[in-house]
Amino acid sequence: MIYRFENCVLDTDRYRLDVGDAPVAVEPLVFDLLVYLVEQRARVVGRDELLENLWQGKVVTDAALAARLKDARRAIGDSGKQQRMIKTHHGRGYQFIAEVAESPAGAAETQAPEPAAAVSNRQEKPSVVVLPFVNMSGDPEQEYFSDGITEDIITELSRFDVLYVIARHSSFAFKHRPVDHGEIATRLGVQYIVEGSIRRAGNRVRVTAQLTEAETGKHVWTGRYDRELEDIFALQDELTRSIVAVLPGRVQEDVAARASRKQPDSLKAYEFMLRAKAVRDSFSADATAAARSLYEQAIALDPHYARPYMYLSDTFLVDYMLGIELPDTIPRMMELARKAASLDSHDVAILNHLGYTYAVEGRWEEAERQFERTMQKMDIEAEQMLWGGFGLLWVGQAERARDIALEARRLDPLHPSSYDWVLGQALFFMHDFEGVTQTLTGEALLNSLGHGCLAGAHAYLGRPDEAGKALESFVAERHREFASRGLGVERDSVETLAGGYRRQWQLASYWETFSDGLRKAGLP
DSSP: OEEEETTEEEETTTTEEEETTEEEOOOHHHHHHHHHHHHTTTSOBOHHHHHHHHSTTOOOOHHHHHHHHHHHHHHTTOOTTTOSSEEEETTTEEEEOSOOEEEOTHHHHTSOOOOHHHHSOTTOOOEEEEOOOEEOSSOGGGHHHHHHHHHHHHHHHTTOTTOEEOOHHHHGGGTTSOOOHHHHHHHHOOSEEEEEEEEEETTEEEEEEEEEETTTOOEEEEEEEEEEOSSHHHHHHHHHHHHHHHHHHHHHHHHHHHHTTSOGGGOOHHHHHHHHHHHHTTOOHHHHHHHHHHHHHHHHHOTTOHHHHHHHHHHHHHHHHHTOOOTTHHHHHHHHHHHHHHHOSSOHHHHHHHHHHHHHTTOHHHHHHHHHHHHHTOSSOHHHHHHHHHHHHHTTOHHHHHHHHHHHHHHOTTOOTHHHHHHHHHHHHTTOHHHHHHHSOGGGGTTHHHHHHHHHHHHHTTOHHHHHHHHHHHHHHHHHHHHHTTOOOSSOOHHHHHGGGGGGOSSHHHHHHHHHHHHHHTOO
16 A cells, blocks of 8 residues: 655555655664554554564563654654654554555556665665575475564564664565566665575474675675574574574675775765774774774764764774773763764664763763663674673673673674684683683784783793783784874883773772783783
8 A cells, every 4th residue: 555644655565655755764663663553543552552563472662662653753754742643642552643645556566666776775774685585395384484584584683773674565575486686676775685595304404594785696695504493483583593693794794895995985974884893893093093084974974873973982982991092082982972872872882882981981880780781672783792791891790791702602603803802801801711812812812902811811821931922912012002192101011001901890800810910921
């Protein structure tokens, strides 16, 4: 159907919302919420009914429901204060009250398809469609399992603020049809296609998933998962988690790689942000400094885009963490963090970052509560799980940080080196020094913190030669970090080189463990 109200057109066949003359991108769940309220506009729809029909009975907080309603209102130009179209009946539910004209969608099918750019997300997020996974078991009874995997992947991917995910209604229109990447890219306006197959043999299940760039057909990522079939619902959840944990990162990597080959004047805000993130993710002092101008260009292109503010703030947080901040570092970090939160108070990356700002201000209890609240909002987002865990390390929960880092690594087997960098520090403060030496190797050292933990670990294990080599790397890295901010070091000592670290750890015992390790390694 096509529903028209005020200056809006809601097309359920093409899964499209137009406001005025322009398409407006909305999350799949928000689109489905709008459609449901419009279809049931003759009556008040209760909270439980919405949860049953749109969330399939999953446990959802009132705050999450309120956030989706706010997004729906905002998409059509309404608000909770005005309630011109969506009215709240307190204690009863919600009702769509605007006058609606409806017509069959058949007429829209004869129109030329919209070009991909016209229906892409207006914040320039990568758009993804998950096609129904193919049941290759030869057993029609297994169709529910392959469909269930597909639906769960769509639902979970929709939670990622960095992606625009086409909803089930549109993706399942391609079920039992040959995959034509070009047609899908044109009809749905997507940049990436997720497809896969499921094969069951006896008590074994093999699931294959792949991510393809829609326009070129280039494979970005392929994963294969072999599992024992015991509890089919638990298996469905596990496979969904494994696939979803990897996909957003692979999309971002592909976008960043293509952006690196473009001229700066052709980049969009989102591409600037991902290009900067690819630079910043090494967490060296030089890298964070280089990333700043790219984040600033992203903000200049789209001043209402929240994440670049958060990432720019984070580059100043790294300076604080490494003890190389300048007088304006902390005020600038705080200003940018507040701006990001004011633009998007639901993004888990931004919520994690707020926890760090509380820690910088010495508000340790608030920091811990913030990290815990954010961790409760996610169970699949491997990268943000990792940084929530790193935040918990700051407030003294080394064992919890270790467990979270291990889970994040399990969810994303192709994880970047930052995962091992966090894990190595957690192991260090748990006094698992052998584990540190096995984890903090090669690219996982990242910056002076990694080198310092490795030097201390070897020293505690009674390995003076290895400790001395790691200490040399630590000292050299510290001098590079100080020099990158125009700072000097009069003499090398524990206090001059490492003293700036102690503020990031709430527990004095962490500083004692770290500083004693450096002394044992040979630093005065």
